[in-house]
Amino acid sequence: xxxxxxRDIVHHxxxxxxxxLGLGLLIGVTLTMAGVYRGMxxxxxxLLRAVDADVWVVQQNTLGxxxxxxxxxxxxxxxxxxxxGVVQTGNVAYLTMQVSHQGKSQRVMVAGFEPGKPxxxxxxxxxxxxxxxxxxxxxxxxxxxxxxxVVRIRRNDYTVVGLTRRMVSSGGDPMLFIPLKDAQEAQxxxxxxxxIEDRKRLEANPAxxxxxxxxxxxxxxxxxTSSHKVNAVLLRLQPxxxxxxxxxxxxxxxxxxxxxxxxxxxxxxxxLIATAAKxxxxxxxxxxxxxxxxxxxxxxxxxxGKIKEIAVLKLIGxxxxxxAAMIMQEALGLGVIGFFVGKFAAxxxxxxxxxxxxxxxxxxxxxxxxxxxxxALASLLAIRAALKIDPAEAIGG
Amino acid sequence: MKLSDALKVxxxxxxxxxxxxxxxxxxxxxxxxxxxxxxxxxxxTAVTRADLSPAVFGIGTVEAQHAYSVGPIQAGRVLxxxxxxxxxxxxxxxxxxxxPVDLRQRAxxxxxxxxxxxxxxxxxxxxxxxxxxxxxxxxxxxxxxxxLYRQNFVAREMADSxxxxxxxxxxxxxxxxxxxxxxxREIGRxxxxxxxxxxxxxxxxxxxxxxxxxxxxxxxxxATVVAGQAVLRLVDPARLWVRARVDQARxxxxxxGQAADIVLRSVPGAALPGKVVRIELQSDAVTEERIINxxxxxxxxxxxxxxxxxxxxxxxxxxxxxxxxxAALAQYSGQTGVWQIEAGHAxxxxxxxxxxxxxxxxxxxxxxxGDRLIVYSAKQLDDGVRVRERRLTPR
Numbered sequence: 001x002x003x004x005x006x007r008d009i010v011h012h013x014x015x016x017x018x019x020x021l022g023l024g025l026l027i028g029v030t031l032t033m034a035g036v037y038r039g040m041x042x043x044x045x046x047l048l049r050a051v052d053a054d055v056w057v058v059q060q061n062t063l064g065x066x067x068x069x070x071x072x073x074x075x076x077x078x079x080x081x082x083x084x085g086v087v088q089t090g091n092v093a094y095l096t097m098q099v100s101h102q103g104k105s106q107r108v109m110v111a112g113f114e115p116g117k118p119x120x121x122x123x124x125x126x127x128x129x130x131x132x133x134x135x136x137x138x139x140x141x142x143x144x145x146x147x148x149x150v151v152r153i154r155r156n157d158y159t160v161v162g163l164t165r166r167m168v169s170s171g172g173d174p175m176l177f178i179p180l181k182d183a184q185e186a187q188x189x190x191x192x193x194x195x196i197e198d199r200k201r202l203e204a205n206p207a208x209x210x211x212x213x214x215x216x217x218x219x220x221x222x223x224x225t226s227s228h229k230v231n232a233v234l235l236r237l238q239p240x241x242x243x244x245x246x247x248x249x250x251x252x253x254x255x256x257x258x259x260x261x262x263x264x265x266x267x268x269x270x271x272l273i274a275t276a277a278k279x280x281x282x283x284x285x286x287x288x289x290x291x292x293x294x295x296x297x298x299x300x301x302x303x304x305g306k307i308k309e310i311a312v313l314k315l316i317g318x319x320x321x322x323x324a325a326m327i328m329q330e331a332l333g334l335g336v337i338g339f340f341v342g343k344f345a346a347x348x349x350x351x352x353x354x355x356x357x358x359x360x361x362x363x364x365x366x367x368x369x370x371x372x373x374x375x376a377l378a379s380l381l382a383i384r385a386a387l388k389i390d391p392a393e394a395i396g397g
Numbered sequence: 398m399k400l401s402d403a404l405k406v407x408x409x410x411x412x413x414x415x416x417x418x419x420x421x422x423x424x425x426x427x428x429x430x431x432x433x434x435x436x437x438x439x440x441x442t443a444v445t446r447a448d449l450s451p452a453v454f455g456i457g458t459v460e461a462q463h464a465y466s467v468g469p470i471q472a473g474r475v476l477x478x479x480x481x482x483x484x485x486x487x488x489x490x491x492x493x494x495x496x497p498v499d500l501r502q503r504a505x506x507x508x509x510x511x512x513x514x515x516x517x518x519x520x521x522x523x524x525x526x527x528x529x530x531x532x533x534x535x536x537x538x539x540x541x542x543x544x545l546y547r548q549n550f551v552a553r554e555m556a557d558s559x560x561x562x563x564x565x566x567x568x569x570x571x572x573x574x575x576x577x578x579x580x581x582r583e584i585g586r587x588x589x590x591x592x593x594x595x596x597x598x599x600x601x602x603x604x605x606x607x608x609x610x611x612x613x614x615x616x617x618x619x620a621t622v623v624a625g626q627a628v629l630r631l632v633d634p635a636r637l638w639v640r641a642r643v644d645q646a647r648x649x650x651x652x653x654g655q656a657a658d659i660v661l662r663s664v665p666g667a668a669l670p671g672k673v674v675r676i677e678l679q680s681d682a683v684t685e686e687r688i689i690n691x692x693x694x695x696x697x698x699x700x701x702x703x704x705x706x707x708x709x710x711x712x713x714x715x716x717x718x719x720x721x722x723x724a725a726l727a728q729y730s731g732q733t734g735v736w737q738i739e740a741g742h743a744x745x746x747x748x749x750x751x752x753x754x755x756x757x758x759x760x761x762x763x764x765x766x767g768d769r770l771i772v773y774s775a776k777q778l779d780d781g782v783r784v785r786e787r788r789l790t791p792r
Binding site for chain 1: 409420423424440455621643644647683707722723727731756773774775777789
């Protein structure tokens, strides 16, 4: 028995391949959209993974430090370090801001951490870790900074000493790691004009600047310009220690809110990017349905375009099974070509996106199965139409 | 006809097959290099022997070793301020005066009280002379009557009466003498009072305790100041240093006498040589920093107090030890170590790190000289992950 499908494809090779290519690009777009969605979720989790903290302690009744502002005293860690099971603590401060570099400003999330404690970059692609207590930075490669570059944050210049990768905030802004004390200063320090205005306001206030009480004014001013707050305290626990129980203890006795790693992931994924993720998710769904419909229509019309040939085949007595197999094989072939072209295209252009696009193997497999199912279903429709064709059309047409 | 037809078909199939093979090859290449199956790119280096010279970094401000605030010892109104900020002054130079208010009148009163006391003393002295003369006369009379009584020329009563007169006159003399001494003491008291007022008047003149420079003029004529409040602040410009704050976690090994580089914020390019001269016993418990005073080896001609300065203290180092780049040091499952490549896969090797510098870290144990290890990786590494050496950043 001859393979009709092969013969037919070879006969219309160019148009068959072009159709497959077109389908492939469509599938590629769908795959990319799925990648955008996955990348967005991954962006939200990447910091948690890199920081690798078991418990996050934040201000009472807040979803800090990312979803809500949170501020806790920077000596809280001493009390937390005394709890059973806590091995390491790290103070962290996060702020999203524009930093200027060579006159251009770049949006980054500045992360203040204490070198050697949780909260820093997990790995480097160039340079070295932060060694000094002030004015050094490790940047995500996406910022475009190079090792040795000098960036300005507020009133101080920072030297980029190392580069890392895939360190982004949940919003996708690349991160810039600096020593904690500098981050505290950057976060709470007002600009010079505001400081001077505040000083004048205080001087005019008779409650703090009373004649005959020298020194009170200076003391109040000193209090106003110093900051001993951080956004969160990260805890690493002994292996096997129950993070949930420890978090509950902290909530109950220390009067702070504590989240385990899972809680934090939930906050970041389900709360912080919920709307954006739903938006893209819905779009992805529509795109998938539309793609499936287009694939189905193309296969259907392709079959309808061969009415005459099929009528001839019927006329010469070809069995229905053979015709059905031909249509089915052609449809599946299109699906396979389309999937691979799509996967190829998506992998090729994914790194060019400004935000992270994560192409998961599982998604690819699902897309492959879905493509084949859609092709098979569409070909069933086409087969039904083909079998209804009157052999007389071969002569009549 | 048939042959060419067959040729045509086979040529097409050949093209087709070649196309398919090319596509599959490109697909596999793409997945293997950029897709999820790609090995993690890493850069490696070797464990080397090197000398380590660690440094500790801190920031501080330029401050005077001793700061003097000059003010009155009791409340008063500022009368005159003779010097202004930035002026050099000598030790003992008059800087400012406090309004004496009624002090001059009080001094005059005390002065006349002293004069009056001196006159009173003269009067008392005259009284003594008089009493003395009386006493001597009475004594002579008494002696005379005693002699007459012994020869029975006068009655005993007469002699007794004369003796009584002599005793009374002697007592009067003692009283006059005591009076005179009291008057002399009164002079001392009045003069002491006058001196006290003079001293007070001197204390209202604020003089410089040192050869130095005025850094602040905090009160102007007419202002009322309380006791102890500064009117002027002075420093000794020859004794300026940097009061640097160093993170307690890194302050280990800092000792008096170690060399340091001081970079002033106004001159960011130039490092001035200095030396650790004092480590304060009292650290800052809130900021968790140790306070280290670093003096300039040769102070610059003009220094500004309160200027921010970066201090890098060079600690004593180690010679010829095993080192790896600090970027290679990683944390994995609660251990410190480095990543190595074993047959194309990443493997974690726990090590014992020692002294650290900005770039290098000493390896106390866990690695041998010449061992290869991963410095940079394109992703967070995990045990057993496939890795491949390649350039991660263009150079």
